[in-house]
Each structure stands twice: as structure tokens, then as C-alpha cells.
Amino acid sequence: xxxQELIDEANALPVDKRVQVVESILNSLNPTDSAIDEKWAEVxxxxxxxxxxxxxxxxxxxxxxxxIRSRLNK
Numbered sequence: 001x002x003x004q005e006l007i008d009e010a011n012a013l014p015v016d017k018r019v020q021v022v023e024s025i026l027n028s029l030n031p032t033d034s035a036i037d038e039k040w041a042e043v044x045x046x047x048x049x050x051x052x053x054x055x056x057x058x059x060x061x062x063x064x065x066x067x068i069r070s071r072l073n074k
Contacts, residue, residue: 010021050056 010018013021047056051058
């Protein structure tokens with residue numbers, strides 16, 4: 001099967017099936033690592049605890065992007 005035929009067949013699938021195809025291909029390129037996933041989960045739990053305790057304040061996405069644009073435009 002040629003690549004374009006495969007792409008055309010994939011594009012003809014319902015959205016939920018295309019999502020499965022994409023996830024499968026991405027996983028084949030970048031397999032998950034449970035040790036790394038657990039480290040990220042630890043970081044997320046720690047950051048959530050910091051937010052809930054008031055140790056840090058949340059910054060809106062709008063503010064984050066405003067700061068990034070400001071830095072890039074200098």
C-alpha cells in the first residue's frame with residue numbers, strides 16, 4: 001500500500017477512529033515511560049499543593065502569553 005492510499009483511508013475514518021490511529025502512531029514514535037510519567041505526576045501534585053496552600057498564585061494564560069510576547073518583541 002502506498003503512503004498516500006494509507007493517508008486517504010485514515011482520513012476517511014470517523015473522528016474517534018482517526019484519534020486511535022494518531023495516538024498509536026505517536027506512541028510508536030515516542031513510547032511512554034511510566035517512571036517519567038510518575039515524576040510528572042509528582043510535580044503536578046506538588047504544584048497543586050502549592051496553589052492550594054497559597055504558597056504560589058496562579059497566573060492566567062492570557063498574562064503568560066502577554067509576558068512572552070513582550071519579551072519576544074524587545
